[in-house]
Amino acid sequence: MGSLGGESVVVNPELNGEAKVVTDVQSGGASLKQGEGKDDAPKIHYFARPNSTTLSTVVVIFLYHMLPFTALPNIGLLYFPFSLYKRSEYVKLTLYLGLMLVLVVMPPHYSKTLRRKVRWLYEELAVYLPSAKFVIVPQEPLPQGKGYIFAIHPHGRMFYSNAMFSQLHEIWRAPLGLTHGDLFQTAAGGFFNVPIARNWFYSIGVMPVTKKNIVTKLRNKDHVTIAVGGVREVCLGTDNEADSLYLKNRRGFLRIAMDEGAGVVPVYAFNENQLFKHDPKAVLNFWQCVNKYVKIGVPFMRGIWNLPMPYRKEILLVFGDALFAEEGESIEDFHGRYIDNLRQLFDKYVKYSPDPNHKLIIC
Numbered sequence: 001m002g003s004l005g006g007e008s009v010v011v012n013p014e015l016n017g018e019a020k021v022v023t024d025v026q027s028g029g030a031s032l033k034q035g036e037g038k039d040d041a042p043k044i045h046y047f048a049r050p051n052s053t054t055l056s057t058v059v060v061i062f063l064y065h066m067l068p069f070t071a072l073p074n075i076g077l078l079y080f081p082f083s084l085y086k087r088s089e090y091v092k093l094t095l096y097l098g099l100m101l102v103l104v105v106m107p108p109h110y111s112k113t114l115r116r117k118v119r120w121l122y123e124e125l126a127v128y129l130p131s132a133k134f135v136i137v138p139q140e141p142l143p144q145g146k147g148y149i150f151a152i153h154p155h156g157r158m159f160y161s162n163a164m165f166s167q168l169h170e171i172w173r174a175p176l177g178l179t180h181g182d183l184f185q186t187a188a189g190g191f192f193n194v195p196i197a198r199n200w201f202y203s204i205g206v207m208p209v210t211k212k213n214i215v216t217k218l219r220n221k222d223h224v225t226i227a228v229g230g231v232r233e234v235c236l237g238t239d240n241e242a243d244s245l246y247l248k249n250r251r252g253f254l255r256i257a258m259d260e261g262a263g264v265v266p267v268y269a270f271n272e273n274q275l276f277k278h279d280p281k282a283v284l285n286f287w288q289c290v291n292k293y294v295k296i297g298v299p300f301m302r303g304i305w306n307l308p309m310p311y312r313k314e315i316l317l318v319f320g321d322a323l324f325a326e327e328g329e330s331i332e333d334f335h336g337r338y339i340d341n342l343r344q345l346f347d348k349y350v351k352y353s354p355d356p357n358h359k360l361i362i363c
Contacts, residue, residue: 042135044134053312061124062307069158074194114204115167122168129312141176142178147218160315161272167204185224186226214256215260234297235287240274254331261324266342
């Protein structure tokens with residue numbers, strides 16, 4: 001049991017897939033007093049019980065979720081064979097390079113069993129935060145027998161919310177009424193050129209964000225998550241006052257949904273962009289030029305003590321209504337309708353977020 005705003009509520013929904021709810025909404029946004037306007041308040045679900053962060057949580061966040069996405073692991077993968085060469089250990093060098101080659105060309109393998117066993121690593125993402133909450137807007141279960149694209153905004157400096165809600169999907173699927181299919185997370189293709197990392201990602205349900213991969217999953221009536229803004233949005237930078245979304249030229253995910261008869265569910269992660277320091281414009285411009293040639297995003301994210309360690313901020317995810325392409329609708333009209341729906345979602349629920357005065361900019 002936990003206590004929020006004077007009401008005792010059950011807030012630990014993990015493992016059984018049934019998220020418990022509470023209508024008290026505070027944490028810096030709209031705060032409801034007892035008996036005052038509760039009928040209009042959204043039901044708040046929790047990814048994990050709000051509690052104090054432990055040392056083990058900090059270690060998992062830093063070593064598993066953050067450090068591997070810095071340049072250090074890649075430097076290590078390159079330095080090790082160089083050191084073997086310098087010491088003339090050619091047999092070991094040959095074995096090492098052969099192993100790396102095998103890992104790079106090995107066919108993708110997904111293990112649902114492994115994914116369940118390592119779920120605790122992703123539960124730490126929710127436990128680390130002061131609170132990790134979500135709101136389900138649809139009043140009726142999603143239509144069955146269809147694949148869905150869960151389009152998350154904003155991308156964030158380090159797609160923290162994307163990883164959390166993708167790997168802990170059993171928690172929100174029950175209240176959303178999504179009872180069929182598996183869910184796969186997508187990520188930039190560059191991650192899948194790195195041995196060890198690519199093999200691990202594939203095994204836990206993370207795949208490159210390509211049309212072929214997405215279409216294959218949707219035709220199997222599975223579901224995918226996409227951080228729509230991608231690297232271009234990361235290069236726009238983050239700000240204390242507003243979220244800047246790279247969306248005006250993003251139509252590919254909607255075109256796939258139209259072709260496959262899939263639904264698109266907008267998901268907004270309020271406060272995602274406040275988990276790390278905001279990079280100067282000059283730094284962002286430099287990395288934008290680099291990304292024209294190599295898609296690596298904006299590395300060297302800085303949080304606590306300028307380390308790749310996020311600040312402990314409250315996160316609120318809001319799942320909007322599923323959108324389907326209407327008969328005879330053009331991609332431009334569907335795209336415009338999606339943007340309008342996303343704006344309405346933001347405007348309606350920002351008051352319940354940690355910063356009710358936050359703005360939305362669509363680029």
